[in-house]
Structure formats: C-alpha cells, structure tokens
Amino acid sequence: WPGDSSLGSFVAVDYVVFALMLLVSAAIGVYYAWADRSQSSTGDFLIGGRRLTAVPVSLSLTASFMSAITVLASPAEVYRYGAIFGLMGFSYTMTVLVTSEVFLPVFYKLAITSTYEYLELRFNRATRLVGTLFFIFQTILYTGIVIYTPALALNQVTGMDLWGAVISTGVVCTFYCTMGGLKAVVWTDVFQVGIMLAGFLSVIIRSVLVQGGVLNIVSDSHHGGRLNFWDFDMNPLRRHTFWTLTIGGTFIWVSVYGINQAQVQRYISCKSLANARLSLYLNLIGLLVIVVCTVFAGLCLYSIYKNCDPWTAGLVSKPDQLMPYLAMDILRVYPGLPGLFVAAAYSGSLSTVSSSINALAAVTVEDLIKPHIHMSEKRLSWISKGLSFMYGALCIGMAGLASLMGGALEAASSIFGIIGGPLLGLFTLGILFPFANSTGALSGLVSGLTVSLWLGIGAQIFPAPPEMTRPLLLTTEGCNFTATDSLNWTSPALPTEQSFITTIPIENIDGRPPLADSWYSLSYLYFSPIGTTVAVTVGLIVSLFTGGMKLKTESNLTLTKEDMMSYHLFRFFKERVSATELNQHRNQECVQRRNL
Structure with missing residues (x-):
C-alpha cells in the first residue's frame, strides 16, 4: 500500500x-x-x-x-x-x-x-x-x-x-x-x-x-x-x-x-x-x-x-x-x-x-x-x-x-561548516590563552582557514x-x-x-592525486577540529615569538575559575565535606572527654 x-x-x-x-x-x-x-x-x-x-x-x-x-x-x-x-x-x-x-x-x-x-x-x-x-x-x-x-x-x-x-x-x-x-x-x-x-x-x-x-x-x-x-x-x-x-x-x-x-x-x-x-x-x-x-x-x-x-x-x-x-x-x-x-x-x-x-x-x-x-x-x-x-x-x-x-550547493554548505573551526580557534585563543596577541590571532585564523578550505575543497573534488x-x-x-x-x-x-x-567498485581514475584516498577522504566531521587545532597551534607559536608573554590582558577578557559553575559547585561540595569532617572531629573530641 x-x-x-x-x-x-x-x-x-x-x-x-x-x-x-x-x-x-x-x-x-x-x-x-x-x-x-x-x-x-x-x-x-x-x-x-x-x-x-x-x-x-x-x-x-x-x-x-x-x-x-x-x-x-x-x-x-x-x-x-x-x-x-x-x-x-x-x-x-x-x-x-x-x-x-x-x-x-x-x-x-x-x-x-x-x-x-x-x-x-x-x-x-x-x-x-x-x-x-x-x-x-x-x-x-x-x-x-x-x-x-x-x-x-x-x-x-x-x-x-x-x-x-x-x-x-x-x-x-x-x-x-x-x-x-x-x-x-x-x-x-x-x-x-x-x-x-x-x-x-x-x-x-x-x-x-x-x-x-x-x-x-x-x-x-x-x-x-x-x-x-x-x-x-x-x-x-x-x-x-x-x-x-x-x-x-x-x-x-x-x-x-x-x-x-x-x-x-x-x-x-x-x-x-x-x-x-x-x-x-x-x-x-x-x-x-x-x-x-x-x-x-x-x-x-x-x-x-x-x-x-x-x-x-x-x-x-x-x-x-x-x-x-x-x-x-x-x-x-x-x-x-x-x-x-x-x-x-x-x-x-x-x-x-x-x-x-x-x-x-x-x-x-x-x-x-x-x-x-x-x-x-x-x-x-x-x-x-x-x-x-x-x-x-x-x-x-x-x-x-x-x-x-547546481552542484555547488553542497560545496557551499560544506565550506560554511568548515569556516567555523578556524573561527572557534580564534575565540579560543582569546578566551583561554592570556598571552595570545593580535599577530598570533590573525596568523592562526589565516592558517586554519587555509588548511580547512584545502581539505574541504579537496574532499568535494575527490x-x-x-x-x-x-x-x-x-x-x-x-x-x-x-x-x-x-x-x-x-x-x-x-x-x-x-x-x-x-x-x-571504484575505477582507478588517471590523475587522482595520492592524497585523494587519505587526506581528502577524512570524515567531514573532522574538518572543524583540524581548523580549530591549526588556528590555536599557529596562533600560540606566533604569539610566543612576537612578544606575547609580555602582554597584559584584562582579566574580564579571559576565562577565570570564578566564571565557571563547576568551580563553584566544587567549592560548595568541598565546604560541605569539610564541615561534615569538622563536626565528626568535634563529636569524637566530646566523646573522648566524656570517657575521661
């Protein structure tokens, strides 16, 4: 039916x-x-x-x-x-x-x-x-x-x-x-x-x-x-x-x-x-x-x-x-x-x-x-x-x-997804690494985009x-x-x-580059991690070689432990455990005094 x-x-x-x-x-x-x-x-x-x-x-x-x-x-x-x-x-x-x-x-x-x-x-x-x-x-x-x-x-x-x-x-x-x-x-x-x-x-x-x-x-x-x-x-x-x-x-x-x-x-x-x-x-x-x-x-x-x-x-x-x-x-x-x-x-x-x-x-x-x-x-x-x-x-x-x-629709959609990785690397540099400077940030972004676009376009062609x-x-x-x-x-x-x-069955196509069955065949889900990793790595290296360690970054522009909910939860449970242990210790002291 x-x-x-x-x-x-x-x-x-x-x-x-x-x-x-x-x-x-x-x-x-x-x-x-x-x-x-x-x-x-x-x-x-x-x-x-x-x-x-x-x-x-x-x-x-x-x-x-x-x-x-x-x-x-x-x-x-x-x-x-x-x-x-x-x-x-x-x-x-x-x-x-x-x-x-x-x-x-x-x-x-x-x-x-x-x-x-x-x-x-x-x-x-x-x-x-x-x-x-x-x-x-x-x-x-x-x-x-x-x-x-x-x-x-x-x-x-x-x-x-x-x-x-x-x-x-x-x-x-x-x-x-x-x-x-x-x-x-x-x-x-x-x-x-x-x-x-x-x-x-x-x-x-x-x-x-x-x-x-x-x-x-x-x-x-x-x-x-x-x-x-x-x-x-x-x-x-x-x-x-x-x-x-x-x-x-x-x-x-x-x-x-x-x-x-x-x-x-x-x-x-x-x-x-x-x-x-x-x-x-x-x-x-x-x-x-x-x-x-x-x-x-x-x-x-x-x-x-x-x-x-x-x-x-x-x-x-x-x-x-x-x-x-x-x-x-x-x-x-x-x-x-x-x-x-x-x-x-x-x-x-x-x-x-x-x-x-x-x-x-x-x-x-x-x-x-x-x-x-x-x-x-x-x-x-x-x-x-x-x-x-x-x-x-x-x-x-x-x-x-x-x-x-026509056929470029899928390529355009893929490229849009590929761009997110290097941009994520750029923001990650700023938020997690206080010594990352503007030279390193732009270098990382360009490098990440270059690698991810190369990978993505190659995957579309092959x-x-x-x-x-x-x-x-x-x-x-x-x-x-x-x-x-x-x-x-x-x-x-x-x-x-x-x-x-x-x-x-796949026919051997003349002119198919050696990278076609390895680098270009990488899962599309890995394009973004590669773009992010390249952007962060290059950004950190360039920042270190261009005086990044001398950079003084305002604390509100980077992530601090006080910003994280997990830190406050950890402190809360730690204080509760400490309070419980202190009460147990006091109770033990009281028992010992009574026995004396």
Missing part, C-alpha cells in the same frame, strides 16, 4: 495549514512591534533589552538549530547510513557543557551585543573587522541555500510552487524580523518549534500505524543493518563512528553555540547569567528530543521502503526528497497533514533565516556603524530595522543565485570512496515497473543472507 507513485499533490486544506503557519508568524511580529512601540533603542530591538527568560530562549535556540535541513536531511542520513547518527546526542551534551562553562560567562559579563566586538576588546580592530565581514558573507550565502534547497525538494515532491514558497517564506520572515526585532524572532521560534515537532510526530505516528507497531519498525531496521550504534573504529577516514560523531560533532556545534552570533545573541539577551545558563541546559533537552525524532523517522523511512527504495527506483531525485515523499505517501488520506509536514519543514527555514537576519543586523550596527558614526539610539533603531529588511531581501536574492549554482562512507544496502527487489513507469508494490521477504554494506 505505501509506495504508489501517483501521490498527487497538495489539496486546498494543505495550503490552508501552510498559510496559517505563515500568518501566525507574521502576527507575532506585528504584536511585538506594537507592544514595544515606545522603546526605541537598538538594545531593545537587537537583544530584547536583555529582559528575556530561560524557557523561550531555550526553545528559540532549539528552533534555530532545527533547520529544514534537520527535518529533511537527517532522517535521510539515518535511512542511508544507519542510526549511529544518533550518537550526535553525545556531542550536543558536550557542546552545552563547554559553551556554558567557557564562552557564555565571558560574553555575558562583557554585556556585548556582537561576538565580534570581543575580538577588538581582546585583540584589535582589524581582527574584529575580518571576523565581521567573513560572518556577513558566509551567513548571507548559507541563508540563501537554506531558503532554496528545501523549497526545491518540497516542490518536486508535493507540487507546491517553488518560487511562490521561496518568496512567501522570505517575505514573511523579513517582515516579522523588521517589525518586532529579537523578541519577535524568539517567540516565532517558540511557535515554529511546536509546528516542527508536530510535523515529525504526524509522520512517525502514521508510520507506526502503517507498519503495525514500533517493534516491527525496530525489527526491520535491525535486519536491514540500521541499528549500528556502537562502531568504535578509530579510522579517521570513516564517515560515521563513535569518535567522529562525538569528537568532530562537538567541535562543529561548539563553533555554532559558543561563538556564532545567531546563537550567542539569544542567550546573552537573558535577564541574568543564571537564566542564560538555564536556557542552554533546557535547550539540550530539546536537542536530544530532536535527535530521537530524526533517528526514529529515518528508521520509519527504512521500514516502509525496505523492499523498494524510492531513490534507487527514480521516484525521487535526491535523498532530501525522501521525507516529503514519505509524508505525501502515508498522510495523503488525511488532508491537511501533508500540509502540516511541509509547514514543519518551512518552519525550520523560517527559524534559521530569522536568526540570521537578526544576527546580520546586529553585527552590522555594532561592528560597522557604531564604531565609526555617532547617532542617536532612535536613529540606530530605525537603521537596525532597515538593515533587517535589506538583509532579508539579500537572502531571498541569494536563494535565486543558489538556484543557478569524494571519499564508498569503503569509507559505507552506505548501507538499499534494494528495489520489491518494485515492479509497468509500462507507464508507475510503481506497484509487493512485499517479498528479505533475503536471509544479505550484505549490510553497499559495495560499489
């Missing part, structure tokens, strides 16, 4: 559900524009006047993480490579701990709006300018891709008009960012994370009903080799292992949560450091829920299509289209639910794009305008709104450019062979094609003896 190729397209109710999601998002922007009409400072617009509380900020952090790529690509990743992807939950836990203990206290006590403002305070204006310009360029490029890529995937499966969806989501997102500022962004994120979870759950629950229960899905996944959680292979060339997902994933996500303006801007908008820390830990719960949902959705995808893979069969052209294909396949009997899933995917786009627009406006005002032009707060507030509008338009335009880039990526078996044995290329389903039993690994 699942798998009919004539899935049809959206009906009126689906469009209504999608439109309601956009209208509610826009209405939140209008509400906060009206509610804060008397507050005209840039602080109110860009960081909510630092009066936000932990719960909405934590949900906003979660929504910003949960882009359309998470909704569409992560289940497809599990479908192709197995549930080992779920080990990313360990990296999220480490990320929150590192961010809470290392980066959050430094940024919060400085009361800065832009993370790049820190670079001038710690190093010099040139370092700040380099970081700002780079952030603006990569964020506009990445945001255009985030708008266009899911729109293309959903258009080809659901029949929803491509540019109608791109422009409508871009316009609505730009509207509420321009009208309501950070408060509107945060509260629309809260609404959108609810929509995203509802979309996930609608597919998961319906899949469980179709397959006859959770145990059947787990059994199918086990027999298909998808429950490959514990792979401790130390080979760094393997795509997904325990080590690549935990170590590499931690570096990648610390570069997002620890230093990326879009995330930092949220938790420093909290009314206290305690609320900021709490928002991170509540957000961790949301991240773990998302991991469970994405992994189980991927297993549902496999269980339903275990005998006839729609991608291999040519029913979809890219793995990103598998989830919307599944939604249209199993939810079409309930009008409105396919629209809910598509609304969930676009909610992911809206949350990511709104975060980017607000962050771009913040860094432009704080890093490029304020240091050079003196203006009143009211005028800066209007400029912030104008910048939000301008960046929204640029991101929609970049989506148009992304449509012309992809890793299947022996390293290890895609799992996909079959079309249960497919019967008719003359009209439609697909009729049967349910033959899976072979009792089957290989879980798809082995594709």
Whole structure:
C-alpha cells in the first residue's frame, strides 16, 4: 500500500495549514512591534533589552538549530547510513557543557551585543573587522541555500510552487524580523518549534500505524543493518563512528553555540547569567528530543521502503526528497497533514533565516556603524530595522543565485561548516590563552582557514570512496515497473543472507592525486577540529615569538575559575565535606572527654 507513485499533490486544506503557519508568524511580529512601540533603542530591538527568560530562549535556540535541513536531511542520513547518527546526542551534551562553562560567562559579563566586538576588546580592530565581514558573507550565502534547497525538494515532491514558497517564506520572515526585532524572532521560534515537532510526530505516528507497531519498525531496521550504534573504529577516514560523531560533532556545534552570533545573541539577551545558563541546559533537552525524532523517522523511512527504495527506483531525485515523499505517501488520506509536514519543514527555514537576519543586523550596527558614526539610539533603531529588511531581501536574492549554482550547493554548505573551526580557534585563543596577541590571532585564523578550505575543497573534488562512507544496502527487489513507469508494490521477504554494506567498485581514475584516498577522504566531521587545532597551534607559536608573554590582558577578557559553575559547585561540595569532617572531629573530641 505505501509506495504508489501517483501521490498527487497538495489539496486546498494543505495550503490552508501552510498559510496559517505563515500568518501566525507574521502576527507575532506585528504584536511585538506594537507592544514595544515606545522603546526605541537598538538594545531593545537587537537583544530584547536583555529582559528575556530561560524557557523561550531555550526553545528559540532549539528552533534555530532545527533547520529544514534537520527535518529533511537527517532522517535521510539515518535511512542511508544507519542510526549511529544518533550518537550526535553525545556531542550536543558536550557542546552545552563547554559553551556554558567557557564562552557564555565571558560574553555575558562583557554585556556585548556582537561576538565580534570581543575580538577588538581582546585583540584589535582589524581582527574584529575580518571576523565581521567573513560572518556577513558566509551567513548571507548559507541563508540563501537554506531558503532554496528545501523549497526545491518540497516542490518536486508535493507540487507546491517553488518560487511562490521561496518568496512567501522570505517575505514573511523579513517582515516579522523588521517589525518586532529579537523578541519577535524568539517567540516565532517558540511557535515554529511546536509546528516542527508536530510535523515529525504526524509522520512517525502514521508510520507506526502503517507498519503495525514500533517493534516491527525496530525489527526491520535491525535486519536491514540500521541499528549500528556502537562502531568504535578509530579510522579517521570513516564517515560515521563513535569518535567522529562525538569528537568532530562537538567541535562543529561548539563553533555554532559558543561563538556564532545567531546563537550567542539569544542567550546573552537573558535577564541574568543564571537564566542564560538555564536556557542552554533546557535547550539540550530539546536537542536530544530532536535527535530521537530524526533517528526514529529515518528508521520509519527504512521500514516502509525496505523492499523498494524510492531513490534507487527514480521516484525521487535526491535523498532530501525522501521525507516529503514519505509524508505525501502515508498522510495523503488525511488532508491537511501533508500540509502540516511541509509547514514543519518551512518552519525550520523560517527559524534559521530569522536568526540570521537578526544576527546580520546586529553585527552590522555594532561592528560597522557604531564604531565609526555617532547617532542617536532612535536613529540606530530605525537603521537596525532597515538593515533587517535589506538583509532579508539579500537572502531571498541569494536563494535565486543558489538556484543557478547546481552542484555547488553542497560545496557551499560544506565550506560554511568548515569556516567555523578556524573561527572557534580564534575565540579560543582569546578566551583561554592570556598571552595570545593580535599577530598570533590573525596568523592562526589565516592558517586554519587555509588548511580547512584545502581539505574541504579537496574532499568535494575527490569524494571519499564508498569503503569509507559505507552506505548501507538499499534494494528495489520489491518494485515492479509497468509500462507507464508507475510503481506497484509487493512485499517479498528479505533475503536471509544479505550484505549490510553497499559495495560499489571504484575505477582507478588517471590523475587522482595520492592524497585523494587519505587526506581528502577524512570524515567531514573532522574538518572543524583540524581548523580549530591549526588556528590555536599557529596562533600560540606566533604569539610566543612576537612578544606575547609580555602582554597584559584584562582579566574580564579571559576565562577565570570564578566564571565557571563547576568551580563553584566544587567549592560548595568541598565546604560541605569539610564541615561534615569538622563536626565528626568535634563529636569524637566530646566523646573522648566524656570517657575521661
């Protein structure tokens, strides 16, 4: 029954559900524009006047993480490579701990709006300018891709008009960012994370009903080799292992949560450091829920299509289209639910794009305008709104450019991820090493970028062979094609003896460099750690040779033990233990005196 190729397209109710999601998002922007009409400072617009509380900020952090790529690509990743992807939950836990203990206290006590403002305070204006310009360029490029890529995937499966969806989501997102500022962004994120979870759950629950229960899905996944959680292979060339997902994933996500303006801007908008820390830990719960949902959705995808893979069969052209294909396949009997899933995917786009627009406006005002032009707060507030509008338009335009880039989309997304490693190394130098100077910082950043870009571009030109990526078996044995290329389903039993690994012979290509099967085949999750390590190592060496040991750094610009919650917890328990031991000693003395 699942798998009919004539899935049809959206009906009126689906469009209504999608439109309601956009209208509610826009209405939140209008509400906060009206509610804060008397507050005209840039602080109110860009960081909510630092009066936000932990719960909405934590949900906003979660929504910003949960882009359309998470909704569409992560289940497809599990479908192709197995549930080992779920080990990313360990990296999220480490990320929150590192961010809470290392980066959050430094940024919060400085009361800065832009993370790049820190670079001038710690190093010099040139370092700040380099970081700002780079952030603006990569964020506009990445945001255009985030708008266009899911729109293309959903258009080809659901029949929803491509540019109608791109422009409508871009316009609505730009509207509420321009009208309501950070408060509107945060509260629309809260609404959108609810929509995203509802979309996930609608597919998961319906899949469980179709397959006859959770145990059947787990059994199918086990027999298909998808429950490959514990792979401790130390080979760094393997795509997904325990080590690549935990170590590499931690570096990648610390570069997002620890230093990326879009995330930092949220938790420093909290009314206290305690609320900021709490928002991170509540957000961790949301991240773990998302991991469970994405992994189980991927297993549902496999269980339903275990005998006839729609991608291999040519029913979809890219793995990103598998989830919307599944939604249209199993939810079409309930009008409105396919629209809910598509609304969930676009909610992911809206949350990511709104975060980017607000962050771009913040860094432009704080890093490029304020240091050079003196203006009143009211005028800066209007400029912030104008910048939000301008960046929204640029991101929609970049989506148009992304449509012309074709195969470069994946390369651009990879490069965006690769940049985070060297930038993380730059901030790590400033926060953890008081003797790191501006010469070392810039040298480290350039070196890290050079190495990580070399590695990333090489990996795009010379992809890793299947022996390293290890895609799992996909079959079309249960497919019967008719003359009209439609697909009729049967349910033959899976072979009792089957290989879980798809082995594709690789021809020796003349001119393939020696590094292609080693250096360029490194797991993509290790690009960020390498960039960070190179940036820190070169930065420290150059700093030592250029008089870094003579540098006197203000204590509030580096991490001190008093900034760390773990230090205070350690002191608390140490004092309790000491007090207990002292009481025991006194009791022993009293007993001895009585005996005498």
